[in-house]
Amino acid sequence: MLGKNIRHERLRQGFSQDDLAEKAGLHRTYIGMVERGERNITLLNYAKIVDALNLAMHDLMKESVYPLPQSKHPKRIGL
Amino acid sequence: MLGKNIRHERLRQGFSQDDLAEKAGLHRTYIGMVERGERNITLLNYAKIVDALNLAMHDLMKESVYPLPQSKHPKRIGL
DNA sequence: CTGTGACTTTTAGTCCGTG
DNA sequence: TCACGGACTAAAAGTCACA
Numbered sequence: 001m002l003g004k005n006i007r008h009e010r011l012r013q014g015f016s017q018d019d020l021a022e023k024a025g026l027h028r029t030y031i032g033m034v035e036r037g038e039r040n041i042t043l044l045n046y047a048k049i050v051d052a053l054n055l056a057m058h059d060l061m062k063e064s065v066y067p068l069p070q071s072k073h074p075k076r077i078g079l
Numbered sequence: 080m081l082g083k084n085i086r087h088e089r090l091r092q093g094f095s096q097d098d099l100a101e102k103a104g105l106h107r108t109y110i111g112m113v114e115r116g117e118r119n120i121t122l123l124n125y126a127k128i129v130d131a132l133n134l135a136m137h138d139l140m141k142e143s144v145y146p147l148p149q150s151k152h153p154k155r156i157g158l
Numbered sequence: 159c160t161g162t163g164a165c166t167t168t169t170a171g172t173c174c175g176t177g
Numbered sequence: 178t179c180a181c182g183g184a185c186t187a188a189a190a191g192t193c194a195c196a
Binding site for chain 4: 095096111112119
Binding site: 105106107108109112118119120121124 | 169170171172173
C-alpha cells in the first residue's frame with residue numbers, strides 16, 4: 001500500500017505530517033489523507049511527496065499492488 | 080517523460096490509442112492527452128494503463144524525471 | 159501531532175465532433 | 178489513426194475548525 005509506505009518512510013526519517021506537508025508544498029491534512037489511502041492522488045502530488053522524502057518515484061511503488069476500489073464511495077481506496 | 084514512455088510501449092505492442100483505451104477502461108481522447116503530457120494522471124488510472132500494457136507500475140517511471148509545471152495553465156505538464 | 163467531516167475551487171476524465 | 182476543441186460531469190486539490 002502506497003500510503004503505508006509513505007508513512008513508514010516519513011516516520012523513518014523522523015518527520016511529522018506537518019513537516020512533510022511543508023517540504024512537499026502540500027497541506028498537513030492532505031498528507032494524512034494520502035497516508036490513510038483515502039485519496040486517489042495524482043502523479044504530480046505523488047512526485048512532490050516522493051521528492052520531499054528524497055526518493056525516486058518508483059521507490060514507493062515496488063510493493064504497491066494497487067487494487068482498484070470496490071465500492072462507489074470507498075473510505076479507503078486501496079493504495 | 081511518462082507520456083512518451085506510454086506511447087512507445089503502446090506502439091511497440093502494436094496497439095492504437097483506441098485499443099489501449101478500451102483495454103484500460105478509459106476514454107480514447109484521454110489516452111491521447113496523457114501521451115501528449117497534457118493531463119496530470121491519477122495513480123489509479125496510471126495503474127490501469129500500466130496494467131493494460133502488461134507492465135509493473137515502476138516500469139514506466141524509471142526515466143521519468145517529472146518536472147513540475149511552470150505556468151499556471153500549461154499546455155504540457157511535463158510528465 | 160493526527161483524524162475527520164464539511165466545504166469550495168480546480169482539474170481529471172468523458173463524450174460529441176472536426177480535419 | 179490521431180490531434181485537437183468545446184462542453185460537460187465526476188473527482189481530486191486544497192483548506193478549515195474541531196475532536
